[in-house]
Amino acid sequence: MLFDSHAHIDDAKFDDDRAQVLSGLRRSGVGLMINAASDIRSSLESMRLAETYDNVYFAAGIHPQEADKASERDFAELERILEHPKCVAIGEIGLDYHYDEPAREVQRAVFYRQLKLSAAKSMPVVIHDRDAHAECLQAVKDTGARGVFHCFSGSAQTAAELVDLGFYISFSGVITFKNAKRAVEAAKAVPMDRILIETDSPYLAPEPFRGRRNEPKYVEYVARKLAEVKGVSFEDISSETFSNALRLFGIDSASL
Ligand SMILES: [Zn+2]
Structure with a gap:
């Protein structure tokens, strides 16, 4: 699985x-899934999905692209949602300097606030880092927050530094793209016990589905490519990434 x-x-x-995709997860080889939120509305929707489907857990948080809309009420609501038994992380949070919108200082303030919250609650973070590698690295050092860098796009050197800090690194369908040299090099630098896999559905469908709507079942193609990069079997990469995710998100395998 x-x-x-x-x-x-x-x-x-x-x-x-939606119901077909989620109720068919196990049949398509996906044992568990984390639904990641981008604002309070989607955090609440993620919570509802987790309550409806056994094998769905969720992360709640405010994405950098939504940072300018976050109110004090949203932060209070976020703290309440984090108490949910199936909420396993704060995310996705981070910095996105690709579009420079909202303003960097607004993104930074919302990111730091949630990093501090995660440190205070000892909850892992799910980090979105786009064109902001140095600053994200500094932010997690400053706050002591720990968790995963999702859809990792940094260098092998940054990956190694994050692993030293205790982070997990997650790879998406990007690793299957023809020009994915950087992601492949980064994957080589991450030890087996720190790698996660993801789809980021509906985005970033792996080859041979690139450009189409992505679905959790396509995580298999990420695993296959990663097995090739790491020189291990598909079964090994599947079981390692599965137990890594259980460990990071604190999910008790006895409850499955
Ligand atoms: Zn995402």
């Missing part, structure tokens, strides 16, 4: 077949 450590099945692209 595979663990899709990051997907957005609350996204409107699943409005027509």
